[in-house]
Amino acid sequence: MKARVTVTLKSGILDPQGKAIEGALRSLGVAGVASVRQGKVFDIEIEGDDRAQAEVMLKQAADKLLANTVIENYRVEVVG
Amino acid sequence: MKAAVLVFPGINRERDMARTLELMSGTAPAMVWHAETALPGGTDLVVIPGGFSYGDYLRCGAIAARAPIMDAVRGFAAQGGLVLGVCNGFQILCETGLLPGVLMRNQQLKFICRDVYLRVERSNTAFTRGYNAGQVIRVPVAHGEGNYIADGETIARLEGEGRVLFRYCSPDGMIDPNWNHNGAINAIAGILNERGNVLGMMPHPENHVEAALGVTDGRGLFAGLMETLDRAA
Numbered sequence: 001m002k003a004r005v006t007v008t009l010k011s012g013i014l015d016p017q018g019k020a021i022e023g024a025l026r027s028l029g030v031a032g033v034a035s036v037r038q039g040k041v042f043d044i045e046i047e048g049d050d051r052a053q054a055e056v057m058l059k060q061a062a063d064k065l066l067a068n069t070v071i072e073n074y075r076v077e078v079v080g
Numbered sequence: 081m082k083a084a085v086l087v088f089p090g091i092n093r094e095r096d097m098a099r100t101l102e103l104m105s106g107t108a109p110a111m112v113w114h115a116e117t118a119l120p121g122g123t124d125l126v127v128i129p130g131g132f133s134y135g136d137y138l139r140c141g142a143i144a145a146r147a148p149i150m151d152a153v154r155g156f157a158a159q160g161g162l163v164l165g166v167c168n169g170f171q172i173l174c175e176t177g178l179l180p181g182v183l184m185r186n187q188q189l190k191f192i193c194r195d196v197y198l199r200v201e202r203s204n205t206a207f208t209r210g211y212n213a214g215q216v217i218r219v220p221v222a223h224g225e226g227n228y229i230a231d232g233e234t235i236a237r238l239e240g241e242g243r244v245l246f247r248y249c250s251p252d253g254m255i256d257p258n259w260n261h262n263g264a265i266n267a268i269a270g271i272l273n274e275r276g277n278v279l280g281m282m283p284h285p286e287n288h289v290e291a292a293l294g295v296t297d298g299r300g301l302f303a304g305l306m307e308t309l310d311r312a313a
């Protein structure tokens with residue numbers, strides 16, 4: 001099975017990298033960008049085919065390592 | 081002083097730290113590899129030095145914080161043992177949860193390598209008794225992610241409990257955004273844990289201890305630590 005964990009900064013946390021990207025898009029003339037927040041995507045291959053178990057495992061992975069929940073939120077998806 | 085300096089792949093300030101510890105205490109520290117599961121017997125100070133553990137992959141300090149030796153460090157701290165984390169060491173302590181908050185990318189997105197001024201906020205701690213409260217010291221920084229932040233409640237607690245030990249300041253000790261080079265909230269450069277035995281700081285006091293380099297303001301930290309350990313002995 002394939003899964004994806006998406007980690008994003010919590011709202012209210014300053015994201016200087018997102019701000020820099022936002023500025024670069026503006027200077028490239030890409031119009032209509034109101035704001036950019038940068039995050040991370042982890043594509044994970046999972047052994048076995050138990051979706052429920054996979055979700056539990058992925059949440060554990062996110063809590064223990066992939067995300068720092070002081071500043072980040074995460075979303076877990078088993079994509080099949 | 082029987083110090084242990086932790087060594088992770090990608091750390092590069094461990095020799096500076098070891099040299100300073102030996103210079104100040106007369107005893108060379110033990111260098112402890114990250115895969116070890118125990119600290120050397122009789123260790124009375126654990127130091128996590130600066131560098132780029134695991135190439136700063138994922139988040140600065142995130143992988144090192146989960147290394148086998150960190151369980152031993154957690155146990156050591158839980159028993160009241162003194163732990164000092166400098167630069168990447170501070171980031172690692174935050175990632176382990178031994179200190180609250182997190183160190184974000186510097187506000188102006190640049191890696192900053194230069195001397196800064198710090199105001200020592202308290203002298204009545206295990207780490208800062210070699211300084212006077214309000215004293216301004218000059219020490220170097222070298223980091224890209226030193227912008228300290230935590231939720232409002234945590235910051236209020238840190239401030240209320242006097243756990244901010246170092247703040248970025250002007251040469252005459254004023255807290256001023258122009259001298260807060262990385263944008264840290266409340267100009268925080270170093271914090272103490274609740275129990276007062278774990279200190280994390282971004283600047284490098286170990287690099288300003290030798291007269292040949294012109295500034296020796298870092299000596300107070302190590303002299304203070306030695307006094308603390310002597311008193312406890």
